Amino acid sequence: xxxxxxxxxxxxxxxxxxxxxxxxxxxxxxxxxxxxxxxxxxxxxxxxxxxxxxxxxxxxxxxxxxxxxxxxxxxxxxxxxxxxxxxxxxxxxxxxxxxxxxxxxxxxxxxxxxxxxxxxxxxxxxxxxxxxxxxxxxxxxxxxxxxxxxxxxxxxxxxxxxxxxxxxxxxxxxxxxxxxxxxxxxxxxxxxxxxxxxxxxxxxxxxxxxxxxxxxxxxx
Ligand code: HEM
Numbered sequence: 001x002x003x004x005x006x007x008x009x010x011x012x013x014x015x016x017x018x019x020x021x022x023x024x025x026x027x028x029x030x031x032x033x034x035x036x037x038x039x040x041x042x043x044x045x046x047x048x049x050x051x052x053x054x055x056x057x058x059x060x061x062x063x064x065x066x067x068x069x070x071x072x073x074x075x076x077x078x079x080x081x082x083x084x085x086x087x088x089x090x091x092x093x094x095x096x097x098x099x100x101x102x103x104x105x106x107x108x109x110x111x112x113x114x115x116x117x118x119x120x121x122x123x124x125x126x127x128x129x130x131x132x133x134x135x136x137x138x139x140x141x142x143x144x145x146x147x148x149x150x151x152x153x154x155x156x157x158x159x160x161x162x163x164x165x166x167x168x169x170x171x172x173x174x175x176x177x178x179x180x181x182x183x184x185x186x187x188x189x190x191x192x193x194x195x196x197x198x199x200x201x202x203x204x205x206x207x208x209x210x211x212x213x214x215x216x217x218x219x220x
Contacts (some may be wrong), residue, residue: 008180010077014077015180015181016068016075018071018173019177020062021067022170022177024063025203026199030206033206035143035146036213039143043065044139046139047137067114067117067188071114074106074110106172106173107164109168112162112165124149129143130149138149150214151219156211160212162207163208166203167204168200171196174196174199175196178196
C-alpha cells in the first residue's frame with residue numbers, strides 16, 4: 001500500500017484505487033447478466049473466469065491492493081476533515097456543516113459497502129461448492145447457489161439496499177476521482193458529473209434486477 005503524504009497526492013492515489021473497483025463492478029455486473037440466459041450460460045461464464053488463472057489472480061491482486069489503499073486513505077481523509085472542523089466555535093462549525101455532512105456520508109457509504117463485499121465473498125466465492133457437469137466438463141453450480149440465496153426476501157432487500165448505496169457512492173466517487181486527476185475544467189466538470197450519475201445508475205440498476213429476477217421468477 002502506497003502512503004502519499006500530501007493531501008492532494010492522497011486524493012489522487014485514492015481516486016485511482018477507487019477507479020479499479022469502479023471498472024470492476026461494471027464488468028462484474030455485465031458478466032452476471034448471463035443469469036438471464038439460463039443456468040448453463042451463467043455457470044459456463046463463472047467457469048471461464050476461474051479457469052483463466054492470469055486474469056483471475058491479476059484481477060484479485062488489483063482489487064485487494066485497490067481496496068486496501070482506498071479504505072486506508074479514505075479513513076485518513078475523513079479523520080483529517082473532522083479535525084479541520086473547528087469544534088470550539090459553534091458558528092464556525094455550523095458554516096462547515098455542509099462539507100462535513102457530505103464527507104461523513106462518503107465514509108459511511110464506504111463502510112457499508114466494505115461489509116457488503118466481505119459478506120458477499122463469504123456467501124458466493126466461499127459458499128457451497130455445488131457441482132454440475134455440461135458436456136463432460138465439471139464446474140461449480142453457481143446458479144443453484146444464487147437461486148438458493150435469493151429465495152430469502154430479507155437477503156434480497158439487504159442486497160438491493162447495499163446496491164443503492166453502491167450506486168450513490170459511485171456517482172459521487174467517479175466525479176471526484178476525475179476531479180482529483182485534474183479534469184477540473186468549467187467545460188468538462190458538468191460532463192464528468194453527468195457521466196458519473198449515469199454510470200452509478202446503470203451499475204446499480206444492472207445489479208439490482210438480478211436478485212429481483214431470481215426472487216420473482218425462480219422458485220427454488
Ligand atoms: C446482484 C449483485 C451481485 C451478484 C449476484 C454477484 C455474484 C457473484 C458471484 C456468484 C461471485 C463468485 C464468482 C466465483 O467465485 O466464480 C462473485 C464474486 C465477487 N463479487 Fe459479486 N455479485 C454481485 C455484486 C457485487 C458487487 C456490488 C461487488 C463489489 C462492490 C461484488 C464484488 C465481488 C468480488 C470482489 C468477487 C470475487 C472476484 C474474484 O474472486 O476475483 N459483487 N459475485
